[in-house]
Amino acid sequence: MNTEPKQVGWERQTIEKLLLAELRERRAARRWRIARSLLWMLLFGALIWVLASEQLPSAAPAGAHTAMVSIKGQIADGGEASAELVLPALRSAMEDKGAQALVLLINSPGGSPVQAGLITDEIRRLRALHDKPVYAVVEETCASAAYYIASAADKIFVDKASIVGSIGVLMNGFGFVDTLDKLGVERRLLTAGENKGFLDPFSPQSEQHKQHAQRMLDQIHQQFIEVVKQGRGERLKNEPEMFSGLFWTGEQSVQLGLADDFGSLDSVARDIVKAEKLIDYTNKENLAERFAKRFGAAMGEGAVQALRGLPGLR
Structure with a gap:
Protein backbone atom coordinates (compact mmCIF):
# COMPACT_ATOMS: atom_id res chain seq x y z
CA MET A 1 0.00 0.00 0.00
CA ASN A 2 1.41 3.43 -1.04
CA THR A 3 1.40 6.04 1.82
CA GLU A 4 3.71 8.57 0.13
CA PRO A 5 0.95 10.99 -0.96
CA LYS A 6 -0.43 11.09 2.61
CA GLN A 7 3.05 11.74 3.99
CA VAL A 8 3.61 14.58 1.54
CA GLY A 9 0.22 16.09 2.37
CA TRP A 10 0.95 16.02 6.09
CA GLU A 11 4.34 17.71 5.66
CA ARG A 12 2.81 20.35 3.42
CA GLN A 13 0.14 21.14 6.02
CA THR A 14 2.74 21.37 8.76
CA ILE A 15 4.90 23.74 6.72
CA GLU A 16 1.85 25.87 5.86
CA LYS A 17 0.89 26.09 9.54
CA LEU A 18 4.41 27.14 10.51
CA LEU A 19 4.51 29.74 7.78
CA LEU A 20 1.11 31.10 8.81
CA ALA A 21 2.18 31.25 12.47
CA GLU A 22 5.37 33.11 11.49
CA LEU A 23 3.33 35.52 9.37
CA ARG A 24 0.93 36.20 12.25
CA GLU A 25 3.86 36.86 14.62
CA ARG A 26 5.43 39.28 12.18
CA ARG A 27 2.13 41.10 11.71
CA ALA A 28 1.64 41.32 15.50
CA ALA A 29 5.20 42.60 15.96
CA ARG A 30 4.67 45.17 13.23
CA ARG A 31 1.40 46.36 14.78
CA TRP A 32 3.13 46.65 18.18
CA ARG A 33 5.98 48.69 16.68
CA ILE A 34 3.49 51.01 15.00
CA ALA A 35 1.47 51.38 18.23
CA ARG A 36 4.62 52.05 20.25
CA SER A 37 5.79 54.67 17.76
CA LEU A 38 2.39 56.36 17.85
CA LEU A 39 2.43 56.35 21.65
CA TRP A 40 5.86 58.01 21.78
CA MET A 41 4.73 60.57 19.21
CA LEU A 42 1.66 61.36 21.32
CA LEU A 43 3.77 61.72 24.46
CA PHE A 44 6.27 63.93 22.67
CA GLY A 45 3.47 66.03 21.21
CA ALA A 46 1.89 66.42 24.65
CA LEU A 47 5.25 67.54 26.07
CA ILE A 48 5.67 70.13 23.32
CA TRP A 49 2.11 71.34 23.88
CA VAL A 50 2.69 71.77 27.62
CA LEU A 51 5.91 73.70 27.03
CA ALA A 52 4.33 75.90 24.38
CA SER A 53 1.17 76.60 26.37
CA GLU A 54 3.16 77.76 29.40
CA GLN A 55 5.72 79.75 27.44
CA LEU A 56 3.35 81.67 25.17
CA PRO A 57 2.60 85.11 26.61
CA SER A 58 -1.00 85.50 27.70
CA ALA A 59 -3.09 88.34 26.42
CA ALA A 60 -3.09 91.45 28.56
CA PRO A 61 -6.16 91.52 30.80
CA ALA A 62 -8.70 94.22 30.05
CA GLY A 63 -9.56 96.86 32.59
CA ALA A 64 -8.17 97.81 35.96
CA GLY A 175 31.71 68.28 62.72
CA PHE A 176 32.68 64.60 62.63
CA VAL A 177 36.27 64.79 63.86
CA ASP A 178 35.76 62.78 67.07
CA THR A 179 33.51 60.32 65.26
CA LEU A 180 36.27 59.48 62.80
CA ASP A 181 38.72 58.96 65.66
CA LYS A 182 36.36 56.56 67.40
CA LEU A 183 35.82 54.62 64.20
CA GLY A 184 39.53 54.48 63.52
CA VAL A 185 39.18 56.35 60.24
CA GLU A 186 41.99 58.61 59.08
CA ARG A 187 41.01 61.78 57.24
CA ARG A 188 43.24 62.48 54.23
CA LEU A 189 42.72 65.95 52.80
CA LEU A 190 45.15 67.55 50.37
CA THR A 191 44.76 71.21 49.43
CA ALA A 192 46.56 73.85 47.41
CA GLY A 193 45.97 76.94 49.51
CA GLU A 194 46.10 76.86 53.30
CA ASN A 195 42.42 77.80 53.68
CA LYS A 196 40.96 75.59 50.95
CA GLY A 197 39.69 73.13 53.56
CA PHE A 198 37.71 75.89 55.27
CA LEU A 199 34.65 74.45 57.10
CA ASP A 200 35.53 70.87 56.16
CA PRO A 201 33.31 68.79 58.52
CA PHE A 202 36.00 66.15 59.03
CA SER A 203 38.75 68.56 60.07
CA PRO A 204 39.08 70.54 63.31
CA GLN A 205 37.73 74.10 63.05
CA SER A 206 40.46 76.66 63.65
CA GLU A 207 39.84 79.91 65.47
CA GLN A 208 41.01 81.80 62.39
CA HIS A 209 38.36 80.16 60.21
CA LYS A 210 35.68 80.69 62.82
CA GLN A 211 36.45 84.40 63.05
CA HIS A 212 36.49 84.75 59.26
CA ALA A 213 33.07 83.09 58.97
CA GLN A 214 31.70 85.29 61.73
CA ARG A 215 32.91 88.44 59.98
CA MET A 216 31.15 87.34 56.80
CA LEU A 217 27.91 86.65 58.68
CA ASP A 218 28.10 90.00 60.48
CA GLU A 285 8.62 76.43 36.11
CA ASN A 286 6.69 73.48 34.70
CA LEU A 287 7.60 69.83 35.15
CA ALA A 288 8.74 69.47 31.57
CA GLU A 289 11.24 72.32 31.90
CA ARG A 290 12.51 70.96 35.20
CA PHE A 291 13.03 67.49 33.70
CA ALA A 292 14.71 68.95 30.63
CA LYS A 293 17.11 71.00 32.74
CA ARG A 294 18.07 68.11 34.98
CA PHE A 295 18.38 65.68 32.11
CA GLY A 296 20.42 68.15 30.08
CA ALA A 297 22.68 68.98 33.02
CA ALA A 298 23.28 65.32 33.78
CA MET A 299 24.03 64.51 30.15
CA GLY A 300 26.30 67.54 29.80
CA GLU A 301 28.24 66.76 32.94
CA GLY A 302 28.63 63.12 31.95
CA ALA A 303 29.90 64.10 28.50
CA VAL A 304 32.41 66.59 29.91
CA GLN A 305 33.72 64.10 32.45
CA ALA A 306 33.99 61.42 29.81
CA LEU A 307 35.98 63.72 27.55
CA ARG A 308 38.25 64.91 30.30
CA GLY A 309 38.63 61.60 32.02
CA LEU A 310 38.90 63.51 35.28
CA PRO A 311 36.80 63.58 38.46
CA GLY A 312 34.57 66.60 39.02
CA LEU A 313 35.63 69.51 41.19
CA ARG A 314 34.39 69.37 44.75
Missing part, protein backbone atom coordinates in the same frame (compact mmCIF):
# COMPACT_ATOMS: atom_id res chain seq x y z
CA HIS A 65 -6.95 94.99 38.16
CA THR A 66 -4.59 94.10 40.98
CA ALA A 67 -1.44 92.29 39.87
CA MET A 68 -0.19 89.47 42.09
CA VAL A 69 3.12 87.61 42.23
CA SER A 70 3.59 84.71 44.66
CA ILE A 71 6.81 84.17 46.59
CA LYS A 72 6.37 80.78 48.20
CA GLY A 73 8.72 78.14 49.54
CA GLN A 74 12.45 78.42 49.90
CA ILE A 75 14.05 81.40 48.19
CA ALA A 76 16.88 79.74 46.31
CA ASP A 77 18.50 79.51 42.92
CA GLY A 78 16.65 76.95 40.82
CA GLY A 79 13.48 77.08 42.94
CA GLU A 80 10.09 78.62 42.21
CA ALA A 81 10.99 81.60 44.41
CA SER A 82 14.29 82.25 42.60
CA ALA A 83 15.16 85.59 41.05
CA GLU A 84 15.24 83.84 37.66
CA LEU A 85 11.49 83.22 37.85
CA VAL A 86 10.32 86.09 40.08
CA LEU A 87 11.97 88.98 38.22
CA PRO A 88 10.21 88.41 34.85
CA ALA A 89 6.90 88.09 36.70
CA LEU A 90 7.51 91.39 38.49
CA ARG A 91 8.28 93.13 35.20
CA SER A 92 5.20 91.74 33.47
CA ALA A 93 2.99 92.82 36.36
CA MET A 94 4.35 96.34 36.69
CA GLU A 95 4.51 96.99 32.93
CA ASP A 96 0.85 96.08 32.42
CA LYS A 97 -1.10 99.32 32.07
CA GLY A 98 -4.19 97.78 33.62
CA ALA A 99 -2.36 96.87 36.84
CA GLN A 100 -3.17 99.44 39.51
CA ALA A 101 -0.73 97.96 42.04
CA LEU A 102 1.42 94.91 42.68
CA VAL A 103 0.76 92.57 45.60
CA LEU A 104 3.49 90.16 46.71
CA LEU A 105 1.78 87.11 48.20
CA ILE A 106 4.43 85.74 50.56
CA ASN A 107 4.61 82.42 52.36
CA SER A 108 8.27 81.57 52.82
CA PRO A 109 10.71 80.75 55.65
CA GLY A 110 13.51 82.52 53.79
CA GLY A 111 16.58 81.34 51.95
CA SER A 112 19.36 82.92 49.94
CA PRO A 113 20.28 86.55 50.74
CA VAL A 114 21.62 86.88 47.20
CA GLN A 115 18.33 85.86 45.58
CA ALA A 116 16.41 88.06 48.02
CA GLY A 117 18.69 91.00 47.24
CA LEU A 118 18.18 90.64 43.49
CA ILE A 119 14.39 90.54 43.91
CA THR A 120 14.38 93.48 46.33
CA ASP A 121 16.47 95.68 44.05
CA GLU A 122 14.17 94.93 41.10
CA ILE A 123 11.05 95.75 43.14
CA ARG A 124 12.47 99.15 44.03
CA ARG A 125 13.53 99.85 40.45
CA LEU A 126 10.15 98.92 38.99
CA ARG A 127 8.21 100.82 41.62
CA ALA A 128 10.12 104.02 40.83
CA LEU A 129 9.97 103.45 37.08
CA HIS A 130 6.23 102.81 36.84
CA ASP A 131 5.10 104.85 39.86
CA LYS A 132 2.87 102.05 41.14
CA PRO A 133 2.46 100.96 44.77
CA VAL A 134 3.74 97.57 45.91
CA TYR A 135 2.14 95.75 48.83
CA ALA A 136 3.19 92.57 50.61
CA VAL A 137 0.55 90.18 51.96
CA VAL A 138 1.84 87.54 54.36
CA GLU A 139 0.12 84.21 54.69
CA GLU A 140 1.65 81.77 57.22
CA THR A 141 5.31 82.82 57.23
CA CYS A 142 7.46 85.73 56.16
CA ALA A 143 10.85 85.16 57.74
CA SER A 144 14.50 85.90 57.04
CA ALA A 145 15.10 86.38 53.28
CA ALA A 146 11.33 86.54 52.71
CA TYR A 147 11.07 89.52 55.06
CA TYR A 148 14.11 91.00 53.29
CA ILE A 149 11.91 91.11 50.17
CA ALA A 150 8.75 92.23 51.97
CA SER A 151 10.54 95.25 53.46
CA ALA A 152 10.80 96.71 49.94
CA ALA A 153 7.00 97.01 49.74
CA ASP A 154 5.13 100.21 50.53
CA LYS A 155 3.06 98.36 53.14
CA ILE A 156 3.04 94.91 54.69
CA PHE A 157 -0.22 93.17 55.62
CA VAL A 158 -0.35 90.10 57.84
CA ASP A 159 -2.71 87.74 59.59
CA LYS A 160 -2.75 87.93 63.38
CA ALA A 161 -1.19 84.46 63.56
CA SER A 162 1.40 84.89 60.80
CA ILE A 163 5.08 84.37 61.67
CA VAL A 164 7.18 87.43 60.82
CA GLY A 165 10.80 88.44 61.36
CA SER A 166 13.94 86.35 61.87
CA ILE A 167 16.18 89.20 60.76
CA GLY A 168 19.47 87.38 61.01
CA VAL A 169 21.96 85.25 59.12
CA LEU A 170 23.19 81.73 59.78
CA MET A 171 25.76 79.28 58.53
CA ASN A 172 25.40 75.74 59.82
CA GLY A 173 27.00 72.37 59.45
CA PHE A 174 28.34 69.38 61.39
CA GLN A 219 28.57 91.85 57.21
CA ILE A 220 25.60 90.14 55.54
CA HIS A 221 23.54 90.71 58.69
CA GLN A 222 24.35 94.41 58.59
CA GLN A 223 23.28 94.55 54.95
CA PHE A 224 19.99 92.91 55.95
CA ILE A 225 19.46 95.44 58.73
CA GLU A 226 20.10 98.37 56.41
CA VAL A 227 17.58 97.04 53.87
CA VAL A 228 14.91 96.69 56.58
CA LYS A 229 15.61 100.14 58.01
CA GLN A 230 15.53 101.69 54.56
CA GLY A 231 12.22 100.02 53.76
CA ARG A 232 10.43 100.44 57.07
CA GLY A 233 11.95 103.73 58.22
CA GLU A 234 10.41 105.36 61.26
CA ARG A 235 7.67 102.74 61.47
CA LEU A 236 10.10 100.42 63.27
CA LYS A 237 9.74 100.58 67.05
CA ASN A 238 12.71 100.64 69.40
CA GLU A 239 12.88 96.92 70.16
CA PRO A 240 16.31 95.75 71.44
CA GLU A 241 15.91 92.30 69.89
CA MET A 242 14.49 93.52 66.59
CA PHE A 243 17.52 92.34 64.62
CA SER A 244 18.54 89.43 66.82
CA GLY A 245 16.98 86.74 64.64
CA LEU A 246 13.80 86.40 66.70
CA PHE A 247 10.43 86.15 64.99
CA TRP A 248 7.01 87.29 66.12
CA THR A 249 3.32 86.72 65.45
CA GLY A 250 1.55 88.91 62.95
CA GLU A 251 -0.12 90.79 65.77
CA GLN A 252 3.21 91.49 67.45
CA SER A 253 4.79 92.47 64.14
CA VAL A 254 2.19 95.22 63.66
CA GLN A 255 2.92 96.52 67.15
CA LEU A 256 6.68 96.50 66.45
CA GLY A 257 6.35 98.22 63.09
CA LEU A 258 7.54 95.20 61.13
CA ALA A 259 4.11 95.14 59.47
CA ASP A 260 1.49 97.82 58.90
CA ASP A 261 -1.92 96.22 59.30
CA PHE A 262 -4.00 93.06 59.05
CA GLY A 263 -5.24 91.99 55.67
CA SER A 264 -5.52 89.28 53.05
CA LEU A 265 -4.95 89.22 49.31
CA ASP A 266 -8.64 89.84 48.62
CA SER A 267 -9.05 92.58 51.22
CA VAL A 268 -5.97 94.47 50.02
CA ALA A 269 -7.15 94.30 46.40
CA ARG A 270 -10.64 95.41 47.39
CA ASP A 271 -10.01 98.00 50.11
CA ILE A 272 -6.49 99.30 49.46
CA VAL A 273 -5.92 99.02 45.71
CA LYS A 274 -9.63 99.49 44.91
CA ALA A 275 -9.38 96.91 42.12
CA GLU A 276 -11.00 93.62 43.15
CA LYS A 277 -10.05 91.80 39.98
CA LEU A 278 -6.88 89.78 40.66
CA ILE A 279 -4.48 88.65 37.96
CA ASP A 280 -1.73 86.18 38.87
CA TYR A 281 1.55 86.91 37.06
CA THR A 282 3.55 84.29 38.94
CA ASN A 283 6.03 82.57 36.66
CA LYS A 284 6.17 78.90 37.58
Whole structure:
Protein backbone atom coordinates (compact mmCIF):
# COMPACT_ATOMS: atom_id res chain seq x y z
CA MET A 1 0.00 0.00 0.00
CA ASN A 2 1.41 3.43 -1.04
CA THR A 3 1.40 6.04 1.82
CA GLU A 4 3.71 8.57 0.13
CA PRO A 5 0.95 10.99 -0.96
CA LYS A 6 -0.43 11.09 2.61
CA GLN A 7 3.05 11.74 3.99
CA VAL A 8 3.61 14.58 1.54
CA GLY A 9 0.22 16.09 2.37
CA TRP A 10 0.95 16.02 6.09
CA GLU A 11 4.34 17.71 5.66
CA ARG A 12 2.81 20.35 3.42
CA GLN A 13 0.14 21.14 6.02
CA THR A 14 2.74 21.37 8.76
CA ILE A 15 4.90 23.74 6.72
CA GLU A 16 1.85 25.87 5.86
CA LYS A 17 0.89 26.09 9.54
CA LEU A 18 4.41 27.14 10.51
CA LEU A 19 4.51 29.74 7.78
CA LEU A 20 1.11 31.10 8.81
CA ALA A 21 2.18 31.25 12.47
CA GLU A 22 5.37 33.11 11.49
CA LEU A 23 3.33 35.52 9.37
CA ARG A 24 0.93 36.20 12.25
CA GLU A 25 3.86 36.86 14.62
CA ARG A 26 5.43 39.28 12.18
CA ARG A 27 2.13 41.10 11.71
CA ALA A 28 1.64 41.32 15.50
CA ALA A 29 5.20 42.60 15.96
CA ARG A 30 4.67 45.17 13.23
CA ARG A 31 1.40 46.36 14.78
CA TRP A 32 3.13 46.65 18.18
CA ARG A 33 5.98 48.69 16.68
CA ILE A 34 3.49 51.01 15.00
CA ALA A 35 1.47 51.38 18.23
CA ARG A 36 4.62 52.05 20.25
CA SER A 37 5.79 54.67 17.76
CA LEU A 38 2.39 56.36 17.85
CA LEU A 39 2.43 56.35 21.65
CA TRP A 40 5.86 58.01 21.78
CA MET A 41 4.73 60.57 19.21
CA LEU A 42 1.66 61.36 21.32
CA LEU A 43 3.77 61.72 24.46
CA PHE A 44 6.27 63.93 22.67
CA GLY A 45 3.47 66.03 21.21
CA ALA A 46 1.89 66.42 24.65
CA LEU A 47 5.25 67.54 26.07
CA ILE A 48 5.67 70.13 23.32
CA TRP A 49 2.11 71.34 23.88
CA VAL A 50 2.69 71.77 27.62
CA LEU A 51 5.91 73.70 27.03
CA ALA A 52 4.33 75.90 24.38
CA SER A 53 1.17 76.60 26.37
CA GLU A 54 3.16 77.76 29.40
CA GLN A 55 5.72 79.75 27.44
CA LEU A 56 3.35 81.67 25.17
CA PRO A 57 2.60 85.11 26.61
CA SER A 58 -1.00 85.50 27.70
CA ALA A 59 -3.09 88.34 26.42
CA ALA A 60 -3.09 91.45 28.56
CA PRO A 61 -6.16 91.52 30.80
CA ALA A 62 -8.70 94.22 30.05
CA GLY A 63 -9.56 96.86 32.59
CA ALA A 64 -8.17 97.81 35.96
CA HIS A 65 -6.95 94.99 38.16
CA THR A 66 -4.59 94.10 40.98
CA ALA A 67 -1.44 92.29 39.87
CA MET A 68 -0.19 89.47 42.09
CA VAL A 69 3.12 87.61 42.23
CA SER A 70 3.59 84.71 44.66
CA ILE A 71 6.81 84.17 46.59
CA LYS A 72 6.37 80.78 48.20
CA GLY A 73 8.72 78.14 49.54
CA GLN A 74 12.45 78.42 49.90
CA ILE A 75 14.05 81.40 48.19
CA ALA A 76 16.88 79.74 46.31
CA ASP A 77 18.50 79.51 42.92
CA GLY A 78 16.65 76.95 40.82
CA GLY A 79 13.48 77.08 42.94
CA GLU A 80 10.09 78.62 42.21
CA ALA A 81 10.99 81.60 44.41
CA SER A 82 14.29 82.25 42.60
CA ALA A 83 15.16 85.59 41.05
CA GLU A 84 15.24 83.84 37.66
CA LEU A 85 11.49 83.22 37.85
CA VAL A 86 10.32 86.09 40.08
CA LEU A 87 11.97 88.98 38.22
CA PRO A 88 10.21 88.41 34.85
CA ALA A 89 6.90 88.09 36.70
CA LEU A 90 7.51 91.39 38.49
CA ARG A 91 8.28 93.13 35.20
CA SER A 92 5.20 91.74 33.47
CA ALA A 93 2.99 92.82 36.36
CA MET A 94 4.35 96.34 36.69
CA GLU A 95 4.51 96.99 32.93
CA ASP A 96 0.85 96.08 32.42
CA LYS A 97 -1.10 99.32 32.07
CA GLY A 98 -4.19 97.78 33.62
CA ALA A 99 -2.36 96.87 36.84
CA GLN A 100 -3.17 99.44 39.51
CA ALA A 101 -0.73 97.96 42.04
CA LEU A 102 1.42 94.91 42.68
CA VAL A 103 0.76 92.57 45.60
CA LEU A 104 3.49 90.16 46.71
CA LEU A 105 1.78 87.11 48.20
CA ILE A 106 4.43 85.74 50.56
CA ASN A 107 4.61 82.42 52.36
CA SER A 108 8.27 81.57 52.82
CA PRO A 109 10.71 80.75 55.65
CA GLY A 110 13.51 82.52 53.79
CA GLY A 111 16.58 81.34 51.95
CA SER A 112 19.36 82.92 49.94
CA PRO A 113 20.28 86.55 50.74
CA VAL A 114 21.62 86.88 47.20
CA GLN A 115 18.33 85.86 45.58
CA ALA A 116 16.41 88.06 48.02
CA GLY A 117 18.69 91.00 47.24
CA LEU A 118 18.18 90.64 43.49
CA ILE A 119 14.39 90.54 43.91
CA THR A 120 14.38 93.48 46.33
CA ASP A 121 16.47 95.68 44.05
CA GLU A 122 14.17 94.93 41.10
CA ILE A 123 11.05 95.75 43.14
CA ARG A 124 12.47 99.15 44.03
CA ARG A 125 13.53 99.85 40.45
CA LEU A 126 10.15 98.92 38.99
CA ARG A 127 8.21 100.82 41.62
CA ALA A 128 10.12 104.02 40.83
CA LEU A 129 9.97 103.45 37.08
CA HIS A 130 6.23 102.81 36.84
CA ASP A 131 5.10 104.85 39.86
CA LYS A 132 2.87 102.05 41.14
CA PRO A 133 2.46 100.96 44.77
CA VAL A 134 3.74 97.57 45.91
CA TYR A 135 2.14 95.75 48.83
CA ALA A 136 3.19 92.57 50.61
CA VAL A 137 0.55 90.18 51.96
CA VAL A 138 1.84 87.54 54.36
CA GLU A 139 0.12 84.21 54.69
CA GLU A 140 1.65 81.77 57.22
CA THR A 141 5.31 82.82 57.23
CA CYS A 142 7.46 85.73 56.16
CA ALA A 143 10.85 85.16 57.74
CA SER A 144 14.50 85.90 57.04
CA ALA A 145 15.10 86.38 53.28
CA ALA A 146 11.33 86.54 52.71
CA TYR A 147 11.07 89.52 55.06
CA TYR A 148 14.11 91.00 53.29
CA ILE A 149 11.91 91.11 50.17
CA ALA A 150 8.75 92.23 51.97
CA SER A 151 10.54 95.25 53.46
CA ALA A 152 10.80 96.71 49.94
CA ALA A 153 7.00 97.01 49.74
CA ASP A 154 5.13 100.21 50.53
CA LYS A 155 3.06 98.36 53.14
CA ILE A 156 3.04 94.91 54.69
CA PHE A 157 -0.22 93.17 55.62
CA VAL A 158 -0.35 90.10 57.84
CA ASP A 159 -2.71 87.74 59.59
CA LYS A 160 -2.75 87.93 63.38
CA ALA A 161 -1.19 84.46 63.56
CA SER A 162 1.40 84.89 60.80
CA ILE A 163 5.08 84.37 61.67
CA VAL A 164 7.18 87.43 60.82
CA GLY A 165 10.80 88.44 61.36
CA SER A 166 13.94 86.35 61.87
CA ILE A 167 16.18 89.20 60.76
CA GLY A 168 19.47 87.38 61.01
CA VAL A 169 21.96 85.25 59.12
CA LEU A 170 23.19 81.73 59.78
CA MET A 171 25.76 79.28 58.53
CA ASN A 172 25.40 75.74 59.82
CA GLY A 173 27.00 72.37 59.45
CA PHE A 174 28.34 69.38 61.39
CA GLY A 175 31.71 68.28 62.72
CA PHE A 176 32.68 64.60 62.63
CA VAL A 177 36.27 64.79 63.86
CA ASP A 178 35.76 62.78 67.07
CA THR A 179 33.51 60.32 65.26
CA LEU A 180 36.27 59.48 62.80
CA ASP A 181 38.72 58.96 65.66
CA LYS A 182 36.36 56.56 67.40
CA LEU A 183 35.82 54.62 64.20
CA GLY A 184 39.53 54.48 63.52
CA VAL A 185 39.18 56.35 60.24
CA GLU A 186 41.99 58.61 59.08
CA ARG A 187 41.01 61.78 57.24
CA ARG A 188 43.24 62.48 54.23
CA LEU A 189 42.72 65.95 52.80
CA LEU A 190 45.15 67.55 50.37
CA THR A 191 44.76 71.21 49.43
CA ALA A 192 46.56 73.85 47.41
CA GLY A 193 45.97 76.94 49.51
CA GLU A 194 46.10 76.86 53.30
CA ASN A 195 42.42 77.80 53.68
CA LYS A 196 40.96 75.59 50.95
CA GLY A 197 39.69 73.13 53.56
CA PHE A 198 37.71 75.89 55.27
CA LEU A 199 34.65 74.45 57.10
CA ASP A 200 35.53 70.87 56.16
CA PRO A 201 33.31 68.79 58.52
CA PHE A 202 36.00 66.15 59.03
CA SER A 203 38.75 68.56 60.07
CA PRO A 204 39.08 70.54 63.31
CA GLN A 205 37.73 74.10 63.05
CA SER A 206 40.46 76.66 63.65
CA GLU A 207 39.84 79.91 65.47
CA GLN A 208 41.01 81.80 62.39
CA HIS A 209 38.36 80.16 60.21
CA LYS A 210 35.68 80.69 62.82
CA GLN A 211 36.45 84.40 63.05
CA HIS A 212 36.49 84.75 59.26
CA ALA A 213 33.07 83.09 58.97
CA GLN A 214 31.70 85.29 61.73
CA ARG A 215 32.91 88.44 59.98
CA MET A 216 31.15 87.34 56.80
CA LEU A 217 27.91 86.65 58.68
CA ASP A 218 28.10 90.00 60.48
CA GLN A 219 28.57 91.85 57.21
CA ILE A 220 25.60 90.14 55.54
CA HIS A 221 23.54 90.71 58.69
CA GLN A 222 24.35 94.41 58.59
CA GLN A 223 23.28 94.55 54.95
CA PHE A 224 19.99 92.91 55.95
CA ILE A 225 19.46 95.44 58.73
CA GLU A 226 20.10 98.37 56.41
CA VAL A 227 17.58 97.04 53.87
CA VAL A 228 14.91 96.69 56.58
CA LYS A 229 15.61 100.14 58.01
CA GLN A 230 15.53 101.69 54.56
CA GLY A 231 12.22 100.02 53.76
CA ARG A 232 10.43 100.44 57.07
CA GLY A 233 11.95 103.73 58.22
CA GLU A 234 10.41 105.36 61.26
CA ARG A 235 7.67 102.74 61.47
CA LEU A 236 10.10 100.42 63.27
CA LYS A 237 9.74 100.58 67.05
CA ASN A 238 12.71 100.64 69.40
CA GLU A 239 12.88 96.92 70.16
CA PRO A 240 16.31 95.75 71.44
CA GLU A 241 15.91 92.30 69.89
CA MET A 242 14.49 93.52 66.59
CA PHE A 243 17.52 92.34 64.62
CA SER A 244 18.54 89.43 66.82
CA GLY A 245 16.98 86.74 64.64
CA LEU A 246 13.80 86.40 66.70
CA PHE A 247 10.43 86.15 64.99
CA TRP A 248 7.01 87.29 66.12
CA THR A 249 3.32 86.72 65.45
CA GLY A 250 1.55 88.91 62.95
CA GLU A 251 -0.12 90.79 65.77
CA GLN A 252 3.21 91.49 67.45
CA SER A 253 4.79 92.47 64.14
CA VAL A 254 2.19 95.22 63.66
CA GLN A 255 2.92 96.52 67.15
CA LEU A 256 6.68 96.50 66.45
CA GLY A 257 6.35 98.22 63.09
CA LEU A 258 7.54 95.20 61.13
CA ALA A 259 4.11 95.14 59.47
CA ASP A 260 1.49 97.82 58.90
CA ASP A 261 -1.92 96.22 59.30
CA PHE A 262 -4.00 93.06 59.05
CA GLY A 263 -5.24 91.99 55.67
CA SER A 264 -5.52 89.28 53.05
CA LEU A 265 -4.95 89.22 49.31
CA ASP A 266 -8.64 89.84 48.62
CA SER A 267 -9.05 92.58 51.22
CA VAL A 268 -5.97 94.47 50.02
CA ALA A 269 -7.15 94.30 46.40
CA ARG A 270 -10.64 95.41 47.39
CA ASP A 271 -10.01 98.00 50.11
CA ILE A 272 -6.49 99.30 49.46
CA VAL A 273 -5.92 99.02 45.71
CA LYS A 274 -9.63 99.49 44.91
CA ALA A 275 -9.38 96.91 42.12
CA GLU A 276 -11.00 93.62 43.15
CA LYS A 277 -10.05 91.80 39.98
CA LEU A 278 -6.88 89.78 40.66
CA ILE A 279 -4.48 88.65 37.96
CA ASP A 280 -1.73 86.18 38.87
CA TYR A 281 1.55 86.91 37.06
CA THR A 282 3.55 84.29 38.94
CA ASN A 283 6.03 82.57 36.66
CA LYS A 284 6.17 78.90 37.58
CA GLU A 285 8.62 76.43 36.11
CA ASN A 286 6.69 73.48 34.70
CA LEU A 287 7.60 69.83 35.15
CA ALA A 288 8.74 69.47 31.57
CA GLU A 289 11.24 72.32 31.90
CA ARG A 290 12.51 70.96 35.20
CA PHE A 291 13.03 67.49 33.70
CA ALA A 292 14.71 68.95 30.63
CA LYS A 293 17.11 71.00 32.74
CA ARG A 294 18.07 68.11 34.98
CA PHE A 295 18.38 65.68 32.11
CA GLY A 296 20.42 68.15 30.08
CA ALA A 297 22.68 68.98 33.02
CA ALA A 298 23.28 65.32 33.78
CA MET A 299 24.03 64.51 30.15
CA GLY A 300 26.30 67.54 29.80
CA GLU A 301 28.24 66.76 32.94
CA GLY A 302 28.63 63.12 31.95
CA ALA A 303 29.90 64.10 28.50
CA VAL A 304 32.41 66.59 29.91
CA GLN A 305 33.72 64.10 32.45
CA ALA A 306 33.99 61.42 29.81
CA LEU A 307 35.98 63.72 27.55
CA ARG A 308 38.25 64.91 30.30
CA GLY A 309 38.63 61.60 32.02
CA LEU A 310 38.90 63.51 35.28
CA PRO A 311 36.80 63.58 38.46
CA GLY A 312 34.57 66.60 39.02
CA LEU A 313 35.63 69.51 41.19
CA ARG A 314 34.39 69.37 44.75
